[in-house]
Amino acid sequence: xxxxxxxxxxxxxxxxxxxxxxxxxxxxxxxxxxxxxxxxxxxxxxxxxxxxxxxxxxxxxxxxxxxxxxxxxxxxxxxxxxxxxxxxxxxxxxxxxxxxxxxxxxxxxxxxxxxxxxxxxxxxxxxxxxxxxxxxxxxxxxxxxxxxxxxxxxxxxxxxxxxxxxxxxxxxxxxxxxxxxxxxxxxxxxxxxxxxxxxxxxxxxxxxxxxxxxxxxxxxxxxxxxxxxxxxxxxxxxxxxxxxxxxxxxxxxxxxxxxxxxxxxxxxxxxxxxxxxxxxx
Numbered sequence: 001x002x003x004x005x006x007x008x009x010x011x012x013x014x015x016x017x018x019x020x021x022x023x024x025x026x027x028x029x030x031x032x033x034x035x036x037x038x039x040x041x042x043x044x045x046x047x048x049x050x051x052x053x054x055x056x057x058x059x060x061x062x063x064x065x066x067x068x069x070x071x072x073x074x075x076x077x078x079x080x081x082x083x084x085x086x087x088x089x090x091x092x093x094x095x096x097x098x099x100x101x102x103x104x105x106x107x108x109x110x111x112x113x114x115x116x117x118x119x120x121x122x123x124x125x126x127x128x129x130x131x132x133x134x135x136x137x138x139x140x141x142x143x144x145x146x147x148x149x150x151x152x153x154x155x156x157x158x159x160x161x162x163x164x165x166x167x168x169x170x171x172x173x174x175x176x177x178x179x180x181x182x183x184x185x186x187x188x189x190x191x192x193x194x195x196x197x198x199x200x201x202x203x204x205x206x207x208x209x210x211x212x213x214x215x216x217x218x219x220x221x222x223x224x225x226x227x228x229x230x231x232x233x234x235x236x237x238x239x240x241x242x243x244x245x246x247x248x249x250x251x252x253x254x255x256x257x258x259x260x261x262x263x264x265x266x267x268x269x270x271x272x273x274x275x276x277x278x279x280x281x
Contacts, residue, residue: 001222001223001249001250001251001252002248002249003226003247003248003249003250003251003252003253003254004152004252004253004254005253005254005255005256006148006152006227006253006254006255006256006260007259008148008255008256008259008260008261008262008263008264009259009263011147011148011151011263011264011267012263012264012266012267014151015147015264015267015268015270015271016056016059016060016267016270018271019060019062019267019270019271019274020059020060020061022274022278023060023061023062023274023277024061026274026277026278026281027061029281031277031278031280031281032063032090033061033062033063033092033093033273033274033276033277034062034063034064034065034090034091034092034093034273034277035053035057035062035063035064035065035091035092035093035094035095035119035269035273036064036065036066036067036085036091036093036094036095037050037053037054037064037065037066037067037095037096037097038067038069038078038081038082038094038095038096038097039066039067039068039069039097040069040070040071040073040078040096040097040100040101040104041069041070041071041100041101042071043099046097046098046099049097050066050097052266053095053266053269054066056266056267056269056270057270057273060270062270062273062274063090065091067081069081071101073101073104074103074104075103075104075105075108075109078096078100078104078109079108079109079112082094082096082109082112082113083112085117086112086113086114086117089280091117092117092119092273092276092277092280093117093118093119093269093272093273093276093277094113094114094117094118094119095119095120095269096109096110096113096120110122110123110124111123111124115136115137116137116276116279116280117276118137119137119140119269119272119273119276120137120139120140120269120272121136121137121138121139121140121143121173121272122139122168122169123137126138127139127168127173130173130176130177130180131176133180137272137275137276138173138177138272139169139170139173140265140266140268140269140272141169141170141174141208141229141261141265141268142170142173142174142176142177143177143268143271143272144261144264144265144267144268145174145177145206145227145229145261145264146177146178146181147264147268148227148255148260148261148264149204149225149227152253154204154225154253156178156181156182156183156204157181157182157183158182158183158184159183159184159203159204160183160184160186160201160202160203160204161175161178161183161184161185161186161202161203161204161205161206162185162186162187162188162198162199162201162202162204162205162206163175163178163185163186163187163188163206163208164188164189164195164199164205164206164207164208164209164215164241165187165188165189165206165207165208165209165210165229166187166189167208170208170229171187171189171208172187174206174208175187178204178206183204186198186202189209190209195219196219199215199219199220199221200219200220200221201221202220202221202224203221203223203224203225204224204225204227205220205221205224205225205226205227206227206229207226207227207228207229207230207240207241207242208229208230208241209230209241210230210232210241211230211232211241212230212232212234212239212240212241213239213240213241213242213243213244214230214241214242214243215228215241215242215243215247216242216243216246216247217243217245217246217247217248217249217250217251218246220247220250220251221250222250223250223251223252224250224251224252225251225252225253225254226242226247226251226253226254226255227255227260227261228240228241228242228244228254228255228256228257228260228261229241229261230242230257231257231258231262238257238258239257240255240256240257240260242254242257244256244257
C-alpha cells in the first residue's frame, strides 16, 4: 500500500478562497474584518510566523495590524495593549505570538483577550465551550485537522482515534474535536506504556509530540490515516514526528511535513477571524 497524500497546500488554498469570497461580501455590507498580531521579543521563528500571517491576511482581504514589542516589555504593558485592542471596533481577532519571554505569564495574557476576539482559540472560555460541545473559536491546528479529514471524505464517526501528545494547543483539543465527531479517542503521552499497543489499533493517528520521526511504519495499523503535526529541524531539513517513508508504506492517507498541517493551521486562523467578524456583523 502506498498512502495518499493529504495535500495541505491544496486545502489551505481552498479555505483561503472561501474566506476571501466571504470577506468580499462582508465588505459590501460595511464590515472590514481585522486581525491584530502582537509579537514580543526577537525570536527569529516567531518573526517568520507573524510575517506569514500578515501575508495571509493581505491575500484574503483581512485588515492586518502588526504590533512588535521589545522583549523587556512587562506583562502589565502587554495586557494594557490587549485591553485597548479588545474595545476597538476595527479589530475582530487578537493573536499574541507564542512563546512569550519567560517573565510574562502566558495564561494571564491569553485570559486578557476578549474571548470573542481569541482567534487562536486558547482562552479558557473558548476551551470550555469546546469541551461541552458548543460552538466557539476552536484552536487552529486541531480544527484544521478535522477540516483536512472532512475535505478528503475520511470517516471519523465510530473510528478508533489515537492522539499522541497532550498539549493544550494541539493534543487535548484535537482529542475533544475528534470526540465531537463521534470517534472513540485515546490520548497517549510520554508516560504511556507500550505505545505501539495503542498506535497499532488506531484508525486515525494524530501525532503531536515534537520528536523527529518518532512514529515509524512498523507500529502503525495497516490502512490507518496518519496526521503528522510535528515540525522539527534536523540537519537543516524540516521533518515531522512521523517517519514519512516507512509510514507511507502502511497508511492509507498521510500528511507530509512540510506541506501538511502547518499550512492548514494558518488558513484556519483566517477562518476564525472571519467567524469573529461575522459575529460582530
